[in-house]
Amino acid sequence: MIEIRFSVFYEHQLPRPWDEGAEQRLYRDALDQIEIADRIGLDYVWEVEHHFLEEYSHSSAPEVFLAAASQRTERIRLGHGIVQLPPQVNHPARIAERIATLDLVSGGRVDFGTGEASSSAELGGFGVRRTDKRAQWQDAIDVITRMFVEEPFAGWDSRHFRMPPRNVIPKTVQKPHPPLWVACSRRETIEFAARNGIGALAFSFIEPEDAGRWVDEYYRLLASEECVPAGFAVNPNVAVVLPMMLHEDEETAIDRGIDGAHFFGFALAHYYGTTPHDPGRTDVWKHFEERRAARGFSREQIIANAESLNVNIGSLRGAVGTPGQVADLIRRYEAVGVDQISFVLQAGPNRHEHICEALELFGRDVLPQFTEGREEREAAKAERLAPAIEAALARRAPARKLASGYRIDEDAEVARARRGSRAGRPLRDEVRTAGQRRVRQGLYRMVGGRSDAQLERRFGPGAQRVFFAGMARAYDADAAGGFEGELEFRLSRSGVVTPWTIEVRNGRARARAGGARNPVLTVSTGTADFLRTLSGHTNPAVLLMDGRLNLSGDVELAPRLSEMFGGPSPY
Template structure:
């Protein structure tokens, strides 16, 4: 059995000055204490717009701070929301890998879809597509961890060209994967994807045992096709916790927080209507809940008690095969000092009982599952490798228009031709057409009030000038009377620039491109005449 602590960062109204600051600073103090006491995990949720219930919109920031105040605890994203409207897969991969680096390889990557109306509607995620989005995104993200470069993605939800997504995580092939589970069918989903199940259903040990049996049966079956490139066979349950030598004191201190946790959860995930910024879930809870807490037979009350009661409870979950118990102490109005006292007492009287022989039991479990894991990974499609190197093409990637496709064709024609071949083709007639088209595409908004002349010297006596007057431009053959800037480069390289197979910075460094006048203004010239902005 492993042990973790879990944070929603709950903050019931009314909110006083500095309330969120204290909430976060207290949580970091609690995490540091839990690490010293021997807790194995800290789990941090990602939620948006769920005021009072969860003020945890940027878990990666909190976990990064926690990584610098802890030594041994693993840092669990419990969970990252994967619909692309909420988190683009590349940003998820980058953040997870960065956290893995700053923590020295201590990240567990929990994933989920989100299901509250506040979040789905806020980000424009369709409820009937969020499961497909999750499956699509987790496949893409895990490939970003292992593919160099990531070979790109084309799906109804994600469109991304090949890129090398960096940095890469410390843990290979990637941090352990988990998914949030609230029902039996999502436990099955976790097992079929070969990932850990984070159960937020608050179930009794006997019910949890049925889920464990289902989970490990599917992990060992042919239905298991891993979502990632490693299998994480673990099932965790979450419960509110408060520990005191006197169980009545523990219940008194923790019952209100557990009750609010359940009530606020039902508020956002049930039929209740919420008025952002004006409603008070705490007031509703206080008015509608006569006992302001939880009953003794409620699973939410199971971990509110003495150390001896908690030992007995943990043994029941351990006996049915649960791998990790995650405790919610920061809930509702629970007080910081009571949370710290509970952690201290649990760490002193409960944790040591379950530490003995744990490593050996986990090793035996890994050996028992090894054949099933190997068979499951053989069913997973491998990482991809590009047959030929991919070259970034902004036009084709961002705006696959007729113009960009034509430019791609032109690039293939120009690439590989010698200077002599290109200069023979790019004679006076073709130059006239080119500069006339440039003048026609002049964009006054990109000129920022410029009026004057720009001279182009193409070698072998070929000189062209574009004159800008007001919001119009025209091309004339010959030198400028008073050029604001003079750009001098071989005619062949003009074609290569147009085709996108030459780099202006490289031409400048090699001496092929010479600028007379203001270099900063010169850098804006292509954009003034229809080229995409480089910034």
């Protein structure tokens, strides 16, 4: 068994309706809560960076908030995560400067969480191409960590970013730089974190036993020759995120926390799915109240039963319960090797006073059960991983030295930057992305409000052929994580099953009528349910629980299908 750490996680959620001063109260209350978290002994506070995601996240300048938190706390670590790395969102030098400044004012307490962003609102708002964002992350993390350690930074010239040599100051307190993390939402990004030698912030609400498989694969890859650190230090950690509300009476805990947990999941799906959003007009909370059960967030399925907690029991629950229930759930995560659990208490309509009570109760009745012997276990883990970390760092390209004689030349540097800005992707890529977005929005409108019979009539064999051909054309090899093989879709319509196959080979996808010879994954469902799932009108988890959707083969591939064939995915 390894040590386990605990943290609180903030999106700064603010469901409508908003009254005067609501955002100011939201920030003030969060700072008060973090003071309690620091006092009771929690290890981290994580604060996200999001833009334009009304109601779901009013946290667009986390470095300012965390700086305020640093002056009201003494020991809790400040998880700046995730910072969005595409240069159109944040210039790499500005990120390095802000992280170092926060590390200075906090006395060396910063953890640097990173990510690409994936919501259409953010990517479109900053003009980031979805197909470029992973490459931009890899480019930016290399640039930023070099800015931390190179003195001066020796400059950069790549497809995504160009900057002349400069001494990027200030430098961080922690050497060579603060611990690095990356946001993860599925197994492939956990593996990506391991190959880059950085901590995995897993944002999927998964059961402990499923998390254990992710942890095993993470540490296997981290210790293998595939691990080439993205930074100049390795941060071997896997963290999971869970909704939480605590009370000695289970029913009270549910009443106080389940709506917040469900709104968190619903709003996440709203912004990272295909649901249309009109800025300043769409009322996400109203939609939640109207559609929560249909989207897999049924309030009626969460009942007080005094049994051990499951994260998902027909509807998302997380760590909402009594101290005893939550402690048992933590032990299950601890047993499979999870390094950190981050609790979401500030979510949806959850009340400030209830959050404070839950934190105090956690510090009194739960936390003491997991602190004894922690230092010894951490030391043993560090000793066990030391050879693998040393070998991984030896594979990383070293910091560079700038050749003597370089001098700042404004005219020459500006001219080079202008030439670089004209080197971009072809216009046809922008047209392709815009076309995919129009198709998704059109599908959402076409499906909404129609009966099974109406959808089955409109989606006959001819329409299905066009649809699957379109899926194949929209295939994104960057989102496939190296997958190759056959995907079989078996659609039932008026009692007749029609099979379709999409075959992925050599970075391309092809669709054909008929069953697959050797399918990696088979998806069987009704035609109407298939359309509602793809358009975002139905949560596939609901269909699975009702027996209306059946998966066979590599079921962990299923959550990736949307992003692989032109749709968005969280983080």
